[in-house]
Amino acid sequence: MDHRFVLSALRQNPPQVNDAETEWAETEWMEAAKTDLAAFEPLYLRYRERIYQYVRLRSPSDEDAADATQEVFLRAMKALPRYQTRGIPVVVWLLRITRHLAINQQRRQRPWVSWDALPDRLQPTTEQDVELLVQRQEALERLKIFVGTLKPAERELLALRYAAGLSAPEIAAVIGKRPPAVRKQLSRLLQSLKERYAHENQ
Amino acid sequence: MRTNKSAGFADHTDPELAQLEEGLRTIYTARTRPDYPTWSQLQAKHAASEGGNQRETVLRWVRPLPVRSRRWAPILAALALLLVLTAGAYAGARLILNQLAQSEPATHNLVTHGQFTALNQSMTIDGFTMTLEEAYADANRAILGIVVTKPNLAPLGTGGVWSFEQMRLQTANGVILPAGYFMLNDDTVKLGGSPSATFMSFDAENIQGAPSTLHLQAKITYRCFHTDSSSCSEKALSVANDLNWSFQFDVPFHPGRVASLQQSVTRAGATMTLERVVVTPSETRAYITGLSYGYTDGRSSFSRLALAGKTYTANNAVPVGGWTDQGFSQGTEWSVSFYEPLVAQHGAWTLSVQVWERGTGGACKCEGTPAGTWTFQFVVP
Numbered sequence: 001m002d003h004r005f006v007l008s009a010l011r012q013n014p015p016q017v018n019d020a021e022t023e024w025a026e027t028e029w030m031e032a033a034k035t036d037l038a039a040f041e042p043l044y045l046r047y048r049e050r051i052y053q054y055v056r057l058r059s060p061s062d063e064d065a066a067d068a069t070q071e072v073f074l075r076a077m078k079a080l081p082r083y084q085t086r087g088i089p090v091v092v093w094l095l096r097i098t099r100h101l102a103i104n105q106q107r108r109q110r111p112w113v114s115w116d117a118l119p120d121r122l123q124p125t126t127e128q129d130v131e132l133l134v135q136r137q138e139a140l141e142r143l144k145i146f147v148g149t150l151k152p153a154e155r156e157l158l159a160l161r162y163a164a165g166l167s168a169p170e171i172a173a174v175i176g177k178r179p180p181a182v183r184k185q186l187s188r189l190l191q192s193l194k195e196r197y198a199h200e201n202q
Numbered sequence: 203m204r205t206n207k208s209a210g211f212a213d214h215t216d217p218e219l220a221q222l223e224e225g226l227r228t229i230y231t232a233r234t235r236p237d238y239p240t241w242s243q244l245q246a247k248h249a250a251s252e253g254g255n256q257r258e259t260v261l262r263w264v265r266p267l268p269v270r271s272r273r274w275a276p277i278l279a280a281l282a283l284l285l286v287l288t289a290g291a292y293a294g295a296r297l298i299l300n301q302l303a304q305s306e307p308a309t310h311n312l313v314t315h316g317q318f319t320a321l322n323q324s325m326t327i328d329g330f331t332m333t334l335e336e337a338y339a340d341a342n343r344a345i346l347g348i349v350v351t352k353p354n355l356a357p358l359g360t361g362g363v364w365s366f367e368q369m370r371l372q373t374a375n376g377v378i379l380p381a382g383y384f385m386l387n388d389d390t391v392k393l394g395g396s397p398s399a400t401f402m403s404f405d406a407e408n409i410q411g412a413p414s415t416l417h418l419q420a421k422i423t424y425r426c427f428h429t430d431s432s433s434c435s436e437k438a439l440s441v442a443n444d445l446n447w448s449f450q451f452d453v454p455f456h457p458g459r460v461a462s463l464q465q466s467v468t469r470a471g472a473t474m475t476l477e478r479v480v481v482t483p484s485e486t487r488a489y490i491t492g493l494s495y496g497y498t499d500g501r502s503s504f505s506r507l508a509l510a511g512k513t514y515t516a517n518n519a520v521p522v523g524g525w526t527d528q529g530f531s532q533g534t535e536w537s538v539s540f541y542e543p544l545v546a547q548h549g550a551w552t553l554s555v556q557v558w559e560r561g562t563g564g565a566c567k568c569e570g571t572p573a574g575t576w577t578f579q580f581v582v583p
Contacts, residue, residue, distance in 0.1 A: 162230035
C-alpha cells in the first residue's frame with residue numbers, strides 16, 4: 001500500500017492495532033520509511049505507549065523510561081535502512097531493540113532495575129463502589145507480590161504479554177523461542193498464578 | 203488502543219483466569235503516560251544524532267520540510283512573517299509553497315513552469331485563515347496549494363498537531379476526486395500564527411473526456427489531531443473541530459497523453475497486462491491487470507520505469523478505486539504512479555513490475571523471493 005494514502009487514512013480513522021490489515025500496512029510503512037522517514041510517524045504514535053510500559057519495568061524512574069523510549073525509536077530510525085521484513089511484525093522488531101537497549105543499559109548502569117519495577121500505586125478503574133475499590137486494590141497488591149516472587153524469565157514473559165501487549169508468537173519472536181513453547185509456558189504460568197490469586201481472594 | 207491477543211494460552215471461559223488477566227493488565231499498564239516527544243521533535247533529534255547528514259531520499263512525498271530546512275524553520279517562519287508585513291501576504295505564502303514544492307519533482311516542475319492557476323481565495327474562521335493560493339488539474343491529479351495562518355492559541359497540549367482532514371474535491375457535475383496524498387511543511391505547529399502549507403493531491407482519474415476547464419468545489423477540515431485525542435488541549439479541540447472550509451473555483455484541465463497498449467506478458471504462469479499509460483505533467487501512471495496480490499496476502503510490488511537513459515522507481519501498485527476487504531479478481535485494475543515530470547518524454551519506454559512474496563506474522567514460506575518480474579516495452583508517442 002502506498003504510505004501517502006495510508007497516512008491520510010490513518011489520520012482520519014486510526015486503525016485497531018495488530019489486525020492483519022494493519023500488519024500489512026505496517027510492513028508497507030516500514031518499506032516506505034526507508035526512503036521517506038515521515039512514513040515512520042504512524043508507527044511511533046502507535047507503539048510508543050507499549051514500548052514505554054515495557055521499558056518502565058526496568059527503569060528507575062518515569063523520566064528514565066521516557067528517555068529510554070525515545071532512545072528506542074531513535075535507534076529504530078537509525079536501523080531503518082537495514083530493516084528486513086522476514087515476516088516479523090514491526091512491534092516485535094521494536095521490542096527486540098528495546099530489550100537490547102535495556103540489557104545494555106543494565107550492564108553499564110546499576111540504576112537500571114531488574115524485572116520488575118511495578119507501580120507503587122495501583123488504581124483499578126472499573127469499580128465505583130468504595131468498598132469494592134479497596135478490595136480490588138488489595139487484590140492487585142497481592143497479585144503484584146505474587147509476580148514479584150516469579151523467576152526473572154517468567155516475569156519477562158508477563159511483561160512482554162501485559163506491558164508490551166504481545167501475543168504468544170510475537171513473544172516467541174522477541175525472545176527467540178518457539179511459539180508452542182512460549183504458549184505452553186505462559187499457560188502454565190497463568191494457571192499457577194490463578195490458583196494462588198483465586199485462593200488468596202477467597 | 204490495544205487488542206486482546208490472549209487467544210491460544212488463556213481460556214476466557216474461565217472467570218478466574220479472566221480476572222487474573224485483568225489484574226495483570228492493570229498492574230503492567232498502570233504507569234502514568236509521560237509527555238512523549240512529538241514526531242517532529244523526535245525527527246529533529248534523529249537528524250541531530252545523524253550529524254545533519256540526512257540520507258538522500260528517492261521519494262519525498264508526504265513529509266514535513268527536509269530536516270535541514272526544519273532546523274531553519276524558526277528563521278524561515280520569521281522571514282515569512284517579515285515578508286507578510288513588508289511585501290504582503292502573497293509573497294509569504296508563495297515562498298512557503300515554493301519551498302514545499304521542492305519535495306516532489308513533478309509538483310516542483312509545475313510550480314517552476316507556472317502551471318498552477320493563482321486563486322488567492324481566503325476564508326477566516328475563529329482566527330484561522332485558510333487561503334487556497336493556487337490549483338492545478340490534469341488527467342492524473344488535481345493539486346491544491348493551501349496556506350493556513352493560525353491565531354495565537356494556547357499550546358495544543360502534549361503531542362497534538364494541526365492537521366488537514368476530510369478533504370473532498372468535487373466537480374460541478376458531481377464527480378468526486380478522491381483525496382490522495384498531501385505534502386506538508388510542518389504540521390506540529392507550536393508558534394501561534396506560523397503558517398501551515400500543503401499541496402493536496404486528488405485523484406483525477408474519474409474525469410471523463412478532455413474538458414478545457416474544471417469547475418471544482420473543495421471542502422477541507424482543519425483540526426487538532428492525535429491518536430490520543432486528550433493530547434490536544436480542550437480549546438484546540440473545541441475550536442478546531444468546527445473548522446470547515448469550502449472553496450469554489452475554475453481551473454484549466456490538461457488531458458495529457460494516453461498510450462493504449464493492452465500488452466500482455468506471462469511469467470511464472472501468470473499473465474499481467476499493461477492496459478495503458480497516462481502521461482501528464484503531474485504524474486505518469488500505468489494501469490495494469492493480472493496483478494494478483496491483495497491487501498493481506500503478504501505480497502507487494504516494486505516497479506521501475508526506464509526511458510532516455512534514466513530509471514524511475516515506484517512503490518506498490520494500488521488498486522484503482524481503493525483497497526477493499528473483498529479481495530481482488532484477475533480483472534482488477536491496478537495503477538503504478540511515477541511522480542516525475544515526464545510529459546516531454548517520448549519514444550521507447552520500459553516498465554518492469556516485480557512482485558515479491560512476503561508473509562505477515564511469520565506465515566510466509568517464501569519470504570524475500572520475487573514471484574516474478576513482468577517487463578513491458580512500448581513506445582510513447
